Amino acid sequence: KNQVEQSPQSLIILEGKNCTLQCNYTVSPFSNLRWYKQDTGRGPVSLTIMTFSENTKSNGRYTATLDADTKQSSLHITASQLSDSASYICVVSVYGGSQGNLIFGKGTKLSVKP
């Protein structure tokens, strides 16, 4: 069964600190993995997209890693800001198959406190 598991479920950190969010998946065949940021009451917005051959990709203070062998990904946020408070969702695409082939994790809710 295709699944995406994220941890932790929620996280509270102080402004300026770093944090790392985890995503484990059992999706086959794998196409790509995306990290989305979803502000409360808004639609998700893409942060990074990674294919099978990519190990690391950065987008400003966000750095995503992918280990296709262990089927794990992480999202590292550097020097957190209050505006980073949001839910971060890991989404894995199934290669081919039906058009409804995006497998979503339940997200990690990050709260950055001053």
Add this chain to the structure above:
Amino acid sequence: SQTIHQWPATLVQPVGSPLSLECTVEGTSNPNLYWYRQAAGRGLQLLFYSVGIGQISSEVPQNLSASRPQDRQFILSSKKLLLSDSGFYLCAWKGPLNTEAFFGQGTRLTVV
């Protein structure tokens, strides 16, 4: 550039009333269109997707239906809402070559 519009942003409806949520996409043609629901504390659940006009696929049995009367218009409907239909509904589109999915701003539906 492509944009996606979803409305209304919030909606409070009594049990048993009908529902119609609309989503339109601009700046692209023949998009794949999706309706998702996000219950509190849970992940996004795919409800319907469409690869073309009049073509609707349902992922889960439910009290809702979807229609695509035009290429860039996707409508989520219900004849009689249930309390369990409350949630955050998101419309999304992506290109046919499995590119990134772009989401609308969402509709917060509360059934009372």
